[in-house]
Amino acid sequence: QSVLTQPPSVSAAPGQRVTISCSGSISNIGSNYVSWYQQVPGTAPKLLIYDNNKRPSGIPDRFSGSKSGTSATLGITGLQTGDEADYYCGTWDISLRTVVFGGGTKLTVL
Amino acid sequence: QLQLQESGPGQVKPSETLSLTCTVSGDSISSSYYYWGWIRQPPGRGLEWIGKLLYGGSTFYNPPLKSRVTMSVDTSTNQFSLSLSSVTAADTAVYYCARLLRTDGDSPFDYWGQGALVTVSS
Numbered sequence: 507q508s509v510l511t512q513p514p515s516v517s518a519a520p521g522q523r524v525t526i527s528c529s530g531s532i533s534n535i536g537s538n539y540v541s542w543y544q545q546v547p548g549t550a551p552k553l554l555i556y557d558n559n560k561r562p563s564g565i566p567d568r569f570s571g572s573k574s575g576t577s578a579t580l581g582i583t584g585l586q587t588g589d590e591a592d593y594y595c596g597t598w599d600i601s602l603r604t605v606v607f608g609g610g611t612k613l614t615v616l
Numbered sequence: 617q618l619q620l621q622e623s624g625p626g627q628v629k630p631s632e633t634l635s636l637t638c639t640v641s642g643d644s645i646s647s648s649y650y651y652w653g654w655i656r657q658p659p660g661r662g663l664e665w666i667g668k669l670l671y672g673g674s675t676f677y678n679p680p681l682k683s684r685v686t687m688s689v690d691t692s693t694n695q696f697s698l699s700l701s702s703v704t705a706a707d708t709a710v711y712y713c714a715r716l717l718r719t720d721g722d723s724p725f726d727y728w729g730q731g732a733l734v735t736v737s738s
Contacts, residue, residue, distance in 0.1 A: 508662060538722035543663075550712055550731050551655075551663065556724035594663055598721035604678045605655075605665035605721075 509534060510595055512608035518585050519616050526580040526611045528595035534606055538598045540578040542571055545592045545610075554593075555580060587615050618642040620713050620729035627735045628707075634700040634734055638713030645694045646671045651716040653725065654687065654698045656709040664709075668716060669696060703736045710734075 511529040518524040528540065540558050543551035553562050555571035558578065570581040578595055595608040624636035638652070645652065653668035667677035669687040677685045681700070689696040700707060710733050714725040 539720075539724075540722075541724035543725075550728040551725070552728070553724050553726050556717065556726070562726060596663070596724070600721070602679065603676075607663040607665070609662045 508609040509599060509602070509606040510597070510608035512593075512595060512611045514609070515612045515614065517614040517616055520585050520587060522585050523581065523583045524585060524613065525582075526593050526595075526613070528578040528580070528608050530576050530578075530597070530606075532576060533601040534576075534597050534599040535573065535578055536576040537600055540571065540573055540595055540597045542569075542578075542580045543594045543596065544589075545594065546590075547592070551594060582613075585615050589613060590615050618715065618727045620715065620727060622711060622713050622729045622732035624732060624734070626733060627737060628703055629738050630704055630736055631702055634698075634703050634707060634711075634736075636698045636711055636713075636732060636734070637695050638697070638729055640694045640696070640715075643715075644691075645689060645696060646691045649718065651719055651723065652689070652696045653714050653716055655712045655714060655725065656707075657712070657731075658706075658709045666698065666700075666711075670719070705736050708734065708736045 542555040545551040558573040559571040592610045599606045619641045628634045651668040654666040669675045684701045686699040710731040713729045715727040716723040717726045
């Protein structure tokens with residue numbers, strides 16, 4: 507059971523918008539920055555969003571992040587078939603003194 | 617362009633020690649701005665943080681694994697390593713090495729290796 511809670515799966519049609527939620531507590535999301543990672547099956551995770559809403563160089567602005575209280579959200583607009591992947595949120599937990607991740611959300615582009 | 621590459625045995629016997637090395641190219645591992653870390657992913661499951669280290673020797677380990685984990689850095693070869701002792705089948709996973717963007721606890725992992733599958737089996 508992961509410390510951060512994500513929906514197991516989400517789906518949407520090409521061109522549509524989808525959001526993925528990540529729920530935590532005051533000791534993790536409530537106190538620290540959140541990152542989001544994209545993992546295409548069989549490959550390493552790739553940093554998509556960091557510090558709640560910043561995009562690394564090369565990440566298109568179709569990807570966005572936000573945080574409110576003890577929850578964070580990843581948004582993807584203009585869905586493409588290439589966006590099909592698993593998405594993970596992550597942050598630091600000050601009580602557990604460890605990096606914690608969500609269980610991952612599988613995105614299907616119908 | 618920074619690149620990380622894991623290397624080590626693909627199979628380890630139960631109760632033995634798992635050892636992996638991460639070779640860093642495109643940047644010096646001696647930079648004081650970055651931590652270097654290990655994350656693992658059991659087949660079909662999510663990500664688990666193992667720990668991180670700074671070139672000067674400071675280390676931070678995931679508490680449940682702390683008694684079995686040792687990380688070290690070799691600046692002469694620009695490599696850092698992971699040792700995990702007394703392994704069981706539950707330690708079977710893809711092991712990733714990664715760079716942390718900064719030294720804060722909530723730093724993101726901005727560069728990842730391709731991963732190395734380690735199977736614990738007799």
